[in-house]
Amino acid sequence: MSVMPELTSRIESDDSTAGPVILFFATAVAWLLIGSVFGLVTALKFSFPDWLGDAPWLTFGRIRPAHLNTVIYGWASLALGGVYVWLTARLCRTTIKWKNLLYISAVIWNVAVLYGMVEILRGNSAGQEWLEFPRATAFMITIAAVLFSLSILKTFRERNVDHIYISLWYILASAIWFPLLYVLAYLPIYTGVTQAAANWWYAHNVLTVWFTPAGLAAAYYFIPKVIGRPIHSYYLSLIGFWTFALFYNWNGIHHLVGGPLPTWLISVSVTASVLMFIPVIAVAINHHMTMVGHFGKLKSSPTLRFVVFGAVSYTAVSFQGSLEALRSQSEITHFTHYTIGHAHLGLYAFMTMIMFGSIYYIMPRIVKWEWPYPNLIKAHFWLVAAGIILYVASMTVGGVIQGLYMNDAARPFMDSVEVTKPYLMARSIGGSLMLLGQLIFIYLFSLMLFRKGAYRVLPPWGVKIEDQPAAAEGFRR
Amino acid sequence: MGAFIWAVRKRQFADLDKAAYVIFDEDEPVGVFTDEIFVESHEEKSAEAKR
Numbered sequence: 001m002s003v004m005p006e007l008t009s010r011i012e013s014d015d016s017t018a019g020p021v022i023l024f025f026a027t028a029v030a031w032l033l034i035g036s037v038f039g040l041v042t043a044l045k046f047s048f049p050d051w052l053g054d055a056p057w058l059t060f061g062r063i064r065p066a067h068l069n070t071v072i073y074g075w076a077s078l079a080l081g082g083v084y085v086w087l088t089a090r091l092c093r094t095t096i097k098w099k100n101l102l103y104i105s106a107v108i109w110n111v112a113v114l115y116g117m118v119e120i121l122r123g124n125s126a127g128q129e130w131l132e133f134p135r136a137t138a139f140m141i142t143i144a145a146v147l148f149s150l151s152i153l154k155t156f157r158e159r160n161v162d163h164i165y166i167s168l169w170y171i172l173a174s175a176i177w178f179p180l181l182y183v184l185a186y187l188p189i190y191t192g193v194t195q196a197a198a199n200w201w202y203a204h205n206v207l208t209v210w211f212t213p214a215g216l217a218a219a220y221y222f223i224p225k226v227i228g229r230p231i232h233s234y235y236l237s238l239i240g241f242w243t244f245a246l247f248y249n250w251n252g253i254h255h256l257v258g259g260p261l262p263t264w265l266i267s268v269s270v271t272a273s274v275l276m277f278i279p280v281i282a283v284a285i286n287h288h289m290t291m292v293g294h295f296g297k298l299k300s301s302p303t304l305r306f307v308v309f310g311a312v313s314y315t316a317v318s319f320q321g322s323l324e325a326l327r328s329q330s331e332i333t334h335f336t337h338y339t340i341g342h343a344h345l346g347l348y349a350f351m352t353m354i355m356f357g358s359i360y361y362i363m364p365r366i367v368k369w370e371w372p373y374p375n376l377i378k379a380h381f382w383l384v385a386a387g388i389i390l391y392v393a394s395m396t397v398g399g400v401i402q403g404l405y406m407n408d409a410a411r412p413f414m415d416s417v418e419v420t421k422p423y424l425m426a427r428s429i430g431g432s433l434m435l436l437g438q439l440i441f442i443y444l445f446s447l448m449l450f451r452k453g454a455y456r457v458l459p460p461w462g463v464k465i466e467d468q469p470a471a472a473e474g475f476r477r
Numbered sequence: 478m479g480a481f482i483w484a485v486r487k488r489q490f491a492d493l494d495k496a497a498y499v500i501f502d503e504d505e506p507v508g509v510f511t512d513e514i515f516v517e518s519h520e521e522k523s524a525e526a527k528r
Contacts, residue, residue, distance in 0.1 A: 006502035091500070164489055165499050173480075221500060228509045230497035237497075238490065242481065301512035361512060374514050 009093060009160075016095035017086045018366040020102035022449070024082030025359055027110050029445050031074025034117075036435045038067035043431045046424040057121040065132040066120045072211075073133070073141065074113045076347060078106070079355040080214035081148060084171050086362050087221055088152050091168045092159035098151040105147040112140035128195070130203040131185060138186045142179060149175040166237040167221045170213035173245060177209035193260050197253060204252030211347065212248075212314075215354045216283060219311045222354075222361055223290055226304045227297050232289035240282035247275045254325035257334065273325030280318035287311040302377045306357030309385060313349035317342065332407060337420060337427075338399025341392045348434070349388045356384070356441065363448050372453025376440050383437030391430030398423025 042064045045051060052058040089096045096102070116137035119125070125132040133141070152175040156168070164172075185202035224231050231237055250272030253265055291308060298305050320342055323329050333339065360377065364370050371377060398420045405416035447453035484490065501507050 007504040010502065010504070161499060163492075163496050163499050164484070165496070224497070225500050225505075226510065226512045228501075228505075228507055228511065230501070230507060234493045234497040238493070297510065300510070300514070300516045302514055303512045360514075371514055377514065 010090065012095055013089040013093065014086070014365045016099070017089045020096065020099060020106065021082040021086050021362065021366055023103060023106045024078045024085065025363070025445070026449060027106065028075050028078035028082065028355075029442055031070050031078065031113065032438060033442055035067055035071035035075050036431075036438055038063050038070060040428070040431045040435055042067050043424070043428045047421070047428060056123065062121050062123060062125070065125050065129075066117055068130070069120060069132055070113060070117050072130070072206075072347065073109075073116070076211055076214075076351060076355070078109065079359070080211065080351075081106070081109075083214060083218055083355065083358045083362070084148075084152060084174070086366070087167055087217060088155050088171055091161070091165050091171075091221070092155050093161050094155060094158055096151065097154040097158055101147040101151045105144040105151070108140050108147070109144040112137045112144065115140070128199045130206060131199060135186065138182065142182055142186075145179040145182060149179055165221075166231070166234070166241060167217040169238075169241050170217035170220070173241075174209055174213040174217075178206075181205050181209050196256060196259065197261060197265075200255040201252040204255065205249055207346065208244075208248040208251070211351045212244075215310060215314060215351045216244075218354045218358045219287060219307055219314070222303055222307045222357060223287060223311065226301050226307075226361070227291070227294040229290060229294065232286050232292075236282045236286050240279040240286065243275075243282070244279040247272045247279065251276065251321075251325070254330075257325070257327055257330040270325045270327065273322050276318060276322050280315060280322070283311075284315040287315075302371075302374075302381065303357040303361040305381050306353045306360065309381075310350050310352075310354035310357065313345060313353065317345040317350055320345065332403035333399055334403075336399035336402040336406070337395045337423065338403065341395025341399060344388065344395070345392045349392060353384070353388075356380075359445070363445070367448055367451060369448060369451040370456040371444060372447055372456060373444065376444055380437045380440045380444070383440070384434050387430045387433030387435075387437060389430075390433065391427050394423040394426035394430065398427075 041052065041058070042060065045060050045063070049060075052063075056062070085096055085102060112133075116133035119134050119137070120132055124134055126134055131138075152171065156172060181202060185198060190198040220231065220237060250269055253261065253269035254273050257266055257270070259266075287308075298308060324333060324339075324342060360371065401423075402416050402420050405411055405419055406413070444453075498507065505511055
């Protein structure tokens with residue numbers, strides 16, 4: 001029987017990534033559980049401040065940064081690591097190179113996050129938002145990131161395609177930018193106001209160079225690939241990428257509107273934030289127009305549901321972010337729960353949802369086992385979608401009201417606290433729904449790891465044609 | 478800036494009409510839906526195979 005060379009090549013690419021990708025995904029999922037529990041405890045403490053207050057390591061000041069760091073460096077970074085590895089091999093039409101570096105990278109990365117989490121819970125946070133991990137952890141993550149990037153770049157160098165697809169542009173940029181950014185942020189040369197500027201330059205740019213490219217790279221691959229239609233405008237996608245690269249890294253200082261920095265510096269950042277409308281609109285038009293006429297397919301594909309949800313959220317969070325940078329809005333929403341809603345719209349509704357969708361697509365192709373229990377996948381989607389919508393809506397509305405109360409000199413400060421109570425409870429309910437959905441996802445993922453659960457026919461893409469009879473026999477065992 | 482110049486020199490922006498098609502191939506061409514976990518016929522096939 002003749003085997004189509006492209007099918008064989010694609011399966012060889014997928015197979016070469018299986019070990020590292022499974023390691024990245026499995027550990028990411030473990031951190032998702034740990035980080036989400038920390039997050040829910042943090043949320044509940046707003047409604048029940050004395051709860052778990054006796055043990056120092058469970059107090060708000062420790063559990064909140066533990067949530068942030070385990071979610072961003074544990075779950076999100078390791079999940080995107082797996083997606084990058086798989087996509088790079090596919091888009092370069094080759095097998096993954098220097099695979100051992102990826103294993104070492106994943107191990108070091110996990111040890112670093114574990115150590116950093118313990119140190120934060122012990123009260124040894126570095127004290128800067130997004131940079132709470134101690135220097136030893138930062139050193140380990142830098143090593144891990146460099147090893148990871150070397151494998152990605154080596155694979156790219158040995159590619160079997162001439163054209164660099166738009167997703168690959170985002171991945172390559174990310175692989176080069178992130179280690180540089182991380183090292184620069186941890187240099188022991190910043191003090192006082194400069195330290196605050198460097199802190200927020202990093203905190204915003206880690207989204208620029210690490211999390212956002214991952215979401216966009218995956219969306220640019222999975223939306224057209226799943227529906228079988230090329231993206232609406234390749235020209236727009238490139239305009240989006242290069243303007244993204246040009247404007248996004250200037251954005252971070254808008255977090256310090258009203259702070260003790262030169263006005264021109266903040267104005268440059270606000271201007272760059274508004275210019276972000278250009279790449280965001282380019283991406284939004286492309287994603288939406290690619291889907292036009294194919295929305296019915298959302299019924300059939302979990303990947304498409306999660307990724308399209310994430311793509312829509314990207315547009316929303318980016319528009320919101322550009323407006324938040326304006327001084328007139330910042331006067332109301334800065335230092336309120338609105339910012340927390342914005343952060344979760346970005347890292348959960350956009351980035352995490354796209355990671356879920358990507359994992360639903362990638363896992364069957366590397367473990368050669370179809371997802372069992374489609375109804376549980378639907379439950380996962382609806383629980384996390386409802387949860388994050390409730391979360392973001394409650395924080396957005398509650399945050400604006402909180403800001404208006406804080407700006408009203410006639411009101412005592414405590415009024416601005418009391419008025420947020422129902423919104424904070426709604427946030428906890430939203431977070432609980434998200435955690436429940438994630439527990440379902442973790443259960444399904446565990447079944448996939450061990451090829452357990454209800455047997456379901458694997459579509460023809462998963463196994464080389466000559467191997468299909470043997471593979472099918474294997475599945476039935 | 479260096480990456481942009483490199484991309485221009487390597488003619489990465491030369492034939493953008495074809496570029497969007499690089500994720501498709503003979504086996505999974507344009508028009509083929511590649512994820513159908515929730516499709517009923519897929520469910521039925523699975524049930525039959527199990528029997």
